[in-house]
Each structure stands twice: as C-alpha cells, then as structure tokens.
Amino acid sequence: MLETRRGLVIQGLGLSLGGQPVLHAISLDVAPGEVVALEGPSGAGKTSLLRAAAGLLPCTGTILADGSRPALVFQQHALAGRLSARENVLVGALGRLGFWRPALGLWPAADIAAAEGCLARVGLDGLGSRRAAHLSGGQRQRVAIARALLQRARILLADEPVASLDPENADAILTLLRRLAHEEGLAILVSLHQPDLARRFADRRLRIEAGRLQPAIALSGTLRA
Amino acid sequence: MRRAAWLLLLAALYAACIAVVQPDLPRLWAGLPRLAHWLAGAFPPDFSGLPDLLRRAAETVAIATLGTSLAALLALPLALMAARPVAPIPALYHPARALLDALRGIDGFVFALIFVAAVGLGPFAGMLGVALHSAGSIAKLWSEALETADPAPVEAALSAGGTRAQAAAVILLPETLPQTLSALLYVWEFNIRASTVLGLVGAGGLGQELKNAVDLLDFARVLAILLIVIALVLTADRLSAALRRRLA
Numbered sequence: 001m002l003e004t005r006r007g008l009v010i011q012g013l014g015l016s017l018g019g020q021p022v023l024h025a026i027s028l029d030v031a032p033g034e035v036v037a038l039e040g041p042s043g044a045g046k047t048s049l050l051r052a053a054a055g056l057l058p059c060t061g062t063i064l065a066d067g068s069r070p071a072l073v074f075q076q077h078a079l080a081g082r083l084s085a086r087e088n089v090l091v092g093a094l095g096r097l098g099f100w101r102p103a104l105g106l107w108p109a110a111d112i113a114a115a116e117g118c119l120a121r122v123g124l125d126g127l128g129s130r131r132a133a134h135l136s137g138g139q140r141q142r143v144a145i146a147r148a149l150l151q152r153a154r155i156l157l158a159d160e161p162v163a164s165l166d167p168e169n170a171d172a173i174l175t176l177l178r179r180l181a182h183e184e185g186l187a188i189l190v191s192l193h194q195p196d197l198a199r200r201f202a203d204r205r206l207r208i209e210a211g212r213l214q215p216a217i218a219l220s221g222t223l224r225a
Numbered sequence: 226m227r228r229a230a231w232l233l234l235l236a237a238l239y240a241a242c243i244a245v246v247q248p249d250l251p252r253l254w255a256g257l258p259r260l261a262h263w264l265a266g267a268f269p270p271d272f273s274g275l276p277d278l279l280r281r282a283a284e285t286v287a288i289a290t291l292g293t294s295l296a297a298l299l300a301l302p303l304a305l306m307a308a309r310p311v312a313p314i315p316a317l318y319h320p321a322r323a324l325l326d327a328l329r330g331i332d333g334f335v336f337a338l339i340f341v342a343a344v345g346l347g348p349f350a351g352m353l354g355v356a357l358h359s360a361g362s363i364a365k366l367w368s369e370a371l372e373t374a375d376p377a378p379v380e381a382a383l384s385a386g387g388t389r390a391q392a393a394a395v396i397l398l399p400e401t402l403p404q405t406l407s408a409l410l411y412v413w414e415f416n417i418r419a420s421t422v423l424g425l426v427g428a429g430g431l432g433q434e435l436k437n438a439v440d441l442l443d444f445a446r447v448l449a450i451l452l453i454v455i456a457l458v459l460t461a462d463r464l465s466a467a468l469r470r471r472l473a
Contacts, residue, residue, distance in 0.1 A: 054384050056384050069386060071384075072381075074381060077377075078381035082399050082400050087395075091387065091395060091396065093385075094382055094386060095385055095386020095387055096386070099388070099391055099394065102391055102394065103391070147381065151385050
C-alpha cells in the first residue's frame with residue numbers, strides 16, 4: 001500500500017478465492033471528505049472488495065491509501081461481547097502497541113483517553129464501561145466505528161454497517177458516517193444493499209455485479225451536509 | 226443386509242472380548258460369601274485416628290489442586306499452539322495436537338508411577354503425575370473453546386494491525402473465560418477423584434491409607450476411608466458445579 005493524499009485509490013484490483021476469480025480489475029477512488037456507496041446483489045463481491053482493500057485478502061492490483069491502513073467496519077460489529085465498549089475500541093490501537101501492556105489490560109493512559117474521545121465522537125459518551133454484549137445493535141455498530149477511528153485511519157471501509165439495524169438506527173449510523181466524512185475529512189467507502197439509503201446518504205454511488213464495477217450511477221436526491 | 230453385517234461384526238467383537246476376559250460366573254458365585262463376610266466385618270466403619278485420615282484427605286485435595294494448577298500453566302501455551310485461529314506458528318499446530326493427545330492418552334496413575342520412581346514416594350510425585358496428564362486434557366478443552374469462539378473480533382483486531390498473539394491475549398482469552406474456567410473446574414473435580422487412588426502407587430493421599438487397610442484386610446478401616454472419599458468427591462462435585470453454574 002502506497003501513501004497518497006488523495007483518499008483511497010484502487011487500480012486494477014483482482015482477487016481469486018479457492019481458484020475462482022471473484023473480482024476483476026476493479027478501479028475506483030474515494031476522495032477525502034466523500035462517502036461512496038458500493039451497491040450490488042448478494043455475492044457480487046462487495047465484501048471481498050472491502051476486505052481486500054483493508055488488507056485482509058491477498059489481491060493483485062494497486063491500493064493507494066491516504067497515509068494510513070484503511071480501517072474496516074464489519075457487518076456484524078465484530079465486537080468481543082465480554083469486553084467493555086472502551087476495551088473494544090482500544091483494539092483499534094493494537095497495531096501501535098506491543099504485546100504485554102494490552103495483554104495485561106494496562107493500556108496507555110493516552111490511548112484510553114483517545115478511546116473515550118472516539119466513543120464521544122460516535123455519540124456514546126459515558127458508555128465506555130458497559131459490556132459490548134449489553135449494548136443495543138446500533139450502539140454496537142457505533143463502537144465498531146469508534147474502534148476504526150482509534151486506528152487513526154483516514155479511510156474507512158464499512159461492510160453493510162446497517163444490514164442488521166432498524167431504519168431509525170440505520171439512518172443514525174449513516175448520518176454519523178456522513179458527518180465523519182464531511183466534517184473530519186475521512187474517505188468512506190460503504191457497501192449497502194438498500195438503494196434508498198445509498199441514494200440518501202452517499203455522495204457517489206458505485207455498482208458491482210459479478211465482481212465487475214458497473215458504470216457510475218447518477219445521483220439523485222442525495223442529502224447535503 | 227447391511228444391518229445384519231453390523232450385528233455380526235458386533236457379535237464377533239463381543240465374542241473376542243469374552244474370550245480375553247473369560248467371565249466366570251461360578252467363580253463370582255463362590256467369591257460372594259467372602260465378599261459378604263468382609264462387608265459384614267466393615268461395620269461399623271473404623272474412624273480411629275481420624276485426624277490422620279483427614280490429613281491424607283487434605284493431601285489428596287492438595288495434589289489435585291496443585292496438579293491442576295500446574296497443568297493449566299502447561300496447557301496455556303499448548304492450547305494456543307493447538308487452536309487454529311491463533312496458532313502463532315501454524316507449522317506447530319499438528320505437533321502441538323499430537324503432544325496434547327499423547328499427554329491425555331497416558332493416565333495420571335501411570336505418570337505418577339513413573340514419577341514415584343523418579344522423585345521418590347509421596348504427594349509430590351502424585352502432583353506431577355496429575356499435572357502432566359491433566360495438561361493434555363485441559364489444553365484440548367481450551368483449544369476447542371478457542372477454536373469455536375467467534376472469529377470476527379479476532380479478525381477485527383488483525384485488520385487493525387494487531388498480531389495473533391495480541392488478539393489471543395486481548396480478545397480470545399477473555400471471551401472464552403467462562404468455558405476455560407468451567408473446563409478447569411471440571412478437570413479439578415476429576416482430579417480429586419483420581420487423586421484418591423494415587424496412593425496405591427505410593428504417590429500420597431488417601432489411596433495410601435486405602436492400600437494399607439486392604440493389605441491388612443481391615444475392612445472397617447476400608448469403609449471409613451471410602452466414606453471419606455465419597456464425601457470429598459461429592460463436596461468437590463457440588464462446589465465445582467455451583468461455580469460452573471455461576472460462570473455460565
């Protein structure tokens with residue numbers, strides 16, 4: 001992954017899983033401050049594309065990231081239920097820390113303060129001590145976003161972040177993502193299977209089918225920040 | 226046809242087992258009066274020197290407790306190496322599983338026998354025997370708990386730049402704590418039972434007293450010891466079950 005100041009730029013990304021080609025020469029870009037929705041039917045390759053862009057799947061092609069490893073927000077939160085919201089957020093700092101301090105629960109004070117700050121940014125001020133298992137679905141997804149923020153990533157990849165949420169929480173999460181992009185300059189690529197949500201919350205929409213990116217979808221009725 | 230073949234195979238297996246064991250009902254019949262005589266002689270149980278028996282019982286609990294604790298220390302790295310999602314060195318996965326299977330495969334009684342020869346008579350040898358066998362059992366139970374845990378939080382940690390070791394320590398171990406502690410209590414409870422017979426090979430505990438009493442055909446003493454064993458095992462069983470219920 002190379003450094004750039006242009007948000008996320010993917011060029012000619014190809015991916016095969018179990019010998020089967022899954023993604024074919026995908027090229028796209030997401031500018032800082034922009035929310036790009038990735039749409040497509042189930043099995044089209046949305047999740048694979050995001051996971052490859054996050055470095056979780058070995059792929060061909062070029063991924064140019066904005067000076068940091070892209071952070072991935074998983075579809076089902078991927079939180080540890082017995083850990084507190086704060087500890088789950090602190091997982092985002094693991095890449096900067098050694099083994100023993102996190103293993104013994106002796107997180108650096110600066111990281112604890114940063115984790116609390118990230119929780120406040122996603123609207124979960126004061127809930128840091130609560131076990132993740134005791135949070136609502138919407139709150140869990142916010143914790144997952146806070147974890148991504150603690151990675152200090154400038155690029156956020158969100159894989160169906162509202163798939164398991166009710167409409168009200170889905171709106172709130174997408175509003176939060178949109179605010180993070182527009183107010184804090186994050187480049188956000190979010191996969192959504194509801195065209196309505198994509199239309200309302202994304203600045204730009206892309207469609208992927210059978211592992212190939214389709215021509216751009218015209219924007220209409222997009223909310224303006 | 227297939228069912229008949231299975232039945233035939235089962236019958237052949239039983240025939241082979243019977244040929245080896247040679248069950249002899251007349252011999253059992255002939256021995257019954259002797260057993261009845263011993264049983265009658267066992268009443269009332271002989272609790273004389275109770276403090277000594279209780280000291281031996283405490284020795285049994287100590288063997289099981291220290292043995293299980295040492296086993297847990299040995300089992301932790303083994304379990305991590307034998308759990309696919311976190312195995313730090315994938316090449317060591319199969320050797321680690323083979324090692325824990327081997328440890329499990331040899332009974333603590335056998336290990337104790339070997340340790341008595343190596344370090345001498347007494348509870349220390351018993352503790353080492355319990356520890357070595359239990360390390361395999363605990364590592365297997367723990368590796369299974371680690372392998373069946375939700376892999377998503379681990380993946381999230383890896384995607385955040387964390388290492389497998391960090392993910393194991395920060396996420397997997399706390400997440401599987403109820404299962405791992407429950408497994409540990411179960412093994413401890415099992416070891417209390419197992420430790421009562423370690424004395425038969427000179428590895429301390431109540432078994433030592435039991436062997437002495439049987440050698441002397443002192444069945445009132447044997448009964449007293451067996452009653453203490455039952456009380457001990459039931460107490461450990463209830464305590465362990467209550468703690469495991471709280472962890473569930």
